[in-house]
Amino acid sequence: MAKQQLTEEQERIARFAKALGHPIRIAILQMLASQTCCFHGDMSEILPIAKSTLSQHLKELKDAGLIQGEINLPSVKYCINRDNWALAEKTLGGFLDRVAEKKGCCE
Numbered sequence: 001m002a003k004q005q006l007t008e009e010q011e012r013i014a015r016f017a018k019a020l021g022h023p024i025r026i027a028i029l030q031m032l033a034s035q036t037c038c039f040h041g042d043m044s045e046i047l048p049i050a051k052s053t054l055s056q057h058l059k060e061l062k063d064a065g066l067i068q069g070e071i072n073l074p075s076v077k078y079c080i081n082r083d084n085w086a087l088a089e090k091t092l093g094g095f096l097d098r099v100a101e102k103k104g105c106c107e
Helices: 008-019 023-033 040-046 051-063 082-101
Strands: 067-072 075-080
Touching: 008 051, 008 082, 023 040, 023 051, 023 067, 023 075, 040 051, 051 067
Parallel strands: none
Antiparallel strands: 067 075
16 A cells, blocks of 8 residues: 655644644734734733744744744734735644544444
């Protein structure tokens, strides 16, 4: 039996799940979702992490496409990427629904 290649959907689900896999990133997304945009400096004053650590979490969320940013030094502005957020919602929701409807051998 030949090995199967991972699908684009599997890769996308894993990328979104990885980005959502840390409580600080969830807090960042909740913060951004509650307003139109948020500046990097404001988040570092609110969240219990150093600016450098915050930058790493923001990069992870941005790389996954869940947030977008605008750099106008000295400030950096971040907000939810609405198009990719809708894609993440559809992709993850569909995956969770498909898994939930399957009856397992342990039932």
